[in-house]
Amino acid sequence: MTKNETTEKELICILCPLGCKMSVSGVADSPEGLTIRGQQCKIGREYAYEEYTNPTRTLTSTVVITNAPLSRLPVKTNKPLPKELIYKAMEEINKVELSAPVKMGTVVIENLLDTGIDVVTTRSLG
Numbered sequence: 114m115t116k117n118e119t120t121e122k123e124l125i126c127i128l129c130p131l132g133c134k135m136s137v138s139g140v141a142d143s144p145e146g147l148t149i150r151g152q153q154c155k156i157g158r159e160y161a162y163e164e165y166t167n168p169t170r171t172l173t174s175t176v177v178i179t180n181a182p183l184s185r186l187p188v189k190t191n192k193p194l195p196k197e198l199i200y201k202a203m204e205e206i207n208k209v210e211l212s213a214p215v216k217m218g219t220v221v222i223e224n225l226l227d228t229g230i231d232v233v234t235t236r237s238l239g
């Protein structure tokens with residue numbers, strides 16, 4: 114995705130404990146075309162580009178489970194999801210109801226919102 118706005122964005126890099134504070138501005142379809150300040154390494158520059166043009170997050174949540182000692186089972190997306198889809202993704206996750214036993218890594222939603230991303234369980238239960 115190409116960023117078509119020139120607004121400056123402040124970011125904190127989360128890739129290592131230094132937590133560099135960065136600013137990003139410009140219009141570009143590669144990190145080289147943007148003005149990125151504050152990073153101390155190349156991967157920080159790439160992180161800033163991704164956060165500026167297409168921010169994503171691994172979504173973690175829980176789903177309802179019956180016939181188990183707990184009432185909810187933790188799940189997560191198997192890849193980072195575009196941030197703008199997180200609300201809709203939560204609506205889909207909230208529709209899931211499982212029945213124990215369930216193994217860790219079970220796909221509970223395949224191809225979430227046509228992204229190619231699955232939602233999987235992160236523990237076994239029952």
Ligand code: SF4
Nearest residue numbers: 126129132133154157
């Ligand atoms: S820019 Fe590089 S040095 Fe700074 S926090 Fe990110 S990974 Fe660490």
